[in-house]
Amino acid sequence: MKQINYIILIMAISILTGCNEGTNNLNVEVYETSAKGNKLTKLTSFTKVDSVVNIKLNPEKTFQTISGFGGAFTESSAYLLNRLSKKNRDTILKAYFAKEGARYSLTRTHMNSCDFSLTNYSYTPVEGDKNLEHFTIKEDIDDLIPMIKDAMAVSEDGFKIFASPWSAAPWMKDNNSWVGGKLLPEYYDTWALFFSKYLDAYKNEGIDIWGFTVENEPHGNGNNWESMHFNPKEMTDFVQFHLGPKLEADGYGDKIILGYDQNRAGLKEWVDEMYRDEASSKYFHGTAIHWYESTYDYFPEALQYAHNKAPDKYLIETEGCIDSQIPVWKDDAWYWKKEATDWGWDWAPEEQKHLHPKYAPVNRYARDIIGCLNNWVDGWVDWNMVLDRQGGPNWFENWCIAPVIVDPNEDEVYFTPLYHTMAHFSKYIRPEAKIIEVENSDKKLMATAAKNPDGSIAVVLFNEFNTPKTINLSLYDKMVEITIDAQAIQTIVIPNKV
Template structure:
């Protein structure tokens, strides 16, 4: 019998028991938990006394998934180059290999960013509007080799989004790496950099899928590389310069994502980007970050952005545990509410409530599920690899990553965040459709997807410290599943009984 599989991703821990007398499809459970499992196949366990219901309806569908993944940065790439080949291969296999997380959507930086070893530009010669001295040489030592090695490990391939933090200082009104605006007389020259960059990477054997116009156009304080746009300025740049130039150069298929910052201001940006047919012609979608809050994923703003441009991409392009030196070989820390972020220390008093202490695993799980339930079609983490300090970072802006390394000792630590990402990226594949999923237990977060091969993925998160049980209903079938406190599961279920 040709049996297809249903994949359930559950942020839980548990057991499966038969709820019907007739022959039922077998279910396989993989678990990541605060108790120590890491995508481990598990069986057994005592069901909880109270049983709620989760209902999956594949007939009701929403957005199509673009992918999940992380970012190629010079920081990550330079660390890999300091590791032994065996350890480097272990990391890239874990992220991109068939038996690993199977990352499908990635991001990288154009010119330098804070997670570079220093500040650099592809256009180092002042006044070079013809871009005669354009060069990607700064990327050739570390960044490009990491991307090309990842391509070798990836059987399905992955898409790359490129994002600039700033143009070269000579193109800006303040002639600085930090802050300032792109001078209007350099709009065409800066758009030309995107074209040159695409060709240069193509010559290296790397295809760029698309761009965000500017990382964090609202600015990030007087910190690392940045360049400011208003919604009107960015829309003008895309509508009259970047979009037409890409089209004229035969690159009209390149994806252009606007905004690329926190979700709170989404309505203001999409109102301008998609105000009419002319303004929205070259915008293929919107990019967002999660740093506005450690717990609020801003569902109303996400819904608004989708309604404003229902046929466009809505992609989470950056997230990380920021303003933290990562904990080394301490899995328990990632499950506890100990982490703080930039807003815990620096946010204005009236908005500090958005930045309480939090458990990193919980933040990732809640945000990804919340995004998927509100039209987000892609979710990209920040650095794939950092060291025990949370760098290298020329500004000393220390952050955590799913994989932490000690290059001096040639040691690798896969944090629980790696496994959280893998539960989504491995089992919800590009082209999947988000489908209806409802839970009667309000303490459980749930999302679900049907993959192109007709497998399904359902993600359930139990953030609490109490195990729970629920009956999972789909296509007329039913299973009772026990959910441990603070755990993540992937459940595989054959679905031969119905073609979707």
């Protein structure tokens, strides 16, 4: 009898051990940011609820390869960092770029000034200088370049940088103005040379530029701040006959050229022209897009069309932010509420007003990034990394919100929930990861997943509703049960050895 009891005891211990470490249990780490106050908090215990979602991962079915996630180096952000104490400056740069931080891997900067500059300026200050003998990046020396170089020093993995012009100097344009107008045909070669000179100048500063967008917002911005207009044919001709050949001739043929660089609703006419034939497609490495067409719609059909038109090219979200909004200071709850408005709330044509309702900033970021990843977008880049409590500085007073807000007069820093939202993606989905198939039983719960180069899998969930959900997550023959809170984002990391 004692022997039988001993055998039963051993069997019971084996069963209990199997629940914790058995072959059918999926080993995961779970990180959550929520309206209740979690901020990339690691969770180790879960309470089961009635609402159950089944999520199955299929790593064998893969989609696009990730190029990265990140934000933009602007003169405004760099200027603010220089006004902070060294401690706070270092804290912000580490939060964005260090291994223990968000690990930004894809970034943007501007060529010449933009709205998030302190003034209008150009690298080509001498009128009529067609050969750009007086080209200079002196305007970037004090603020922008030190920010980039300090970020490079902090980042262990490194990151890519692409640059975007808002406008050529007025003397190259048909309206002789910073705002609006078109590049004069006699300056097409000069403008192509401008890109090559920029690469040389930044290389001399120890900064390698990965690539370019041809023009920020070629449709313009309502004639408010720096802009220069192209239609699809004009931009494609400029790239095919001027910019592409010039970079190639100067030894920069490996630099990435992204066309378009504006809202998604206009994608079809642009990709049809950019990839009109083999000769034009040769110089375009991909398409750049923004999100300002709507506060909630990520335009999946347009994204699918752009991918199918050029399936081997990049499709990168190059700018998105909480625009036309003064930052709310040290009030996390506001970022989860549908109180923000964008430019379209006041200014969109009446037939487009429905695309611009009030929204919750966290929801807008999480919904858009997951929606993009599930529709072939391979990179997602936020706008300014740092702004002040007014939403600037900005020479046009075009106030916006950044993930990190600072008060330079008081030397204070506020990491908004948008910072943690970005980190849910940038920290755990690494460059060269592959988006994988996710079977999701709940259409209201947004989900995406990627397999990283090291073999780990990152799953990002977004529950924007007011009730928590229990998740049954399965991979092959293994499963784990966890719970995501109401109004929460989760990243679930599955290590290589599952």
